[in-house]
Amino acid sequence: MKNSVLFTALMLAGGLFVSSCGKEEAEATPPTLYDRLGKTEGVAKIVDGLIANVGAETATPNSVMLRSHKPMLDAINGVNGQAPTDPTRLQRLRNHVVDQLGEATGGPLTYKGKSMLAAHTGMAVTNNEFAVWRTQLEKSLNDNKVSEADKAALYVIIDKMHDDVVNH
Ligand code: HEM
DSSP states (O other): OOOHHHHHHHHHHHHHHHHHHHHHHHHHHHHHHHHTTHHHHHHHHOOOOOHHHHHHTTTTTSSSSSHHHHHHHHHEEEEESSSOTTTTTHHHHHHHHHHHHHHTTTTTTOOSSSOOHHTTSOOOOOHHHHHHHHHHHHHHHHHHHHHHHHHHHHHHHHTTTOOOOBBB
């Protein structure tokens, strides 16, 4: 009898120990936004969707974003039948945005591009252009089934960059 009481007490203590360790471990390393977006693969899918949507918008009549993207589009497509002057420019931009968002959401990536101010200076990006760009991001986030909470967390990061992107 004594033994069985001791055994039960030990089992209970052991159970508590295991569950409290498990809990502590879970609390110590909650998934980052980067993890929740699906790590590098998930972030890359979101960025690829964004770029496809921006590209599609620039091909619409009265496109809002064609003005700011025209120099890059001309460089990757060529003008008047001429060869492209910088065919990998879009790929470089894409990789930079993956690194940038991968880093900003808490992942192990490192952004090596220009500051947002330097990258957008000379483009005179307007508030409306920024809003349309943001809509293209939203479409990609929806297509990739990102939760409302994770979208909101990403927008906190994106909207902090607004003042460095717009009106320079
Ligand atoms: C917070 C929002 C934005 C982010 C995070 C962002 C991110 C970036 C990044 C990382 C680069 C590349 C910098 C480099 O290669 O060193 C870039 C370049 C560029 N961005 Fe943005 N951008 C944003 C908003 C916008 C908006 C609103 C527009 C225009 C509507 C825009 C148009 C461009 C263009 C045209 C380039 C240059 C591409 C080139 O000429 O190679 N961006 N952006």
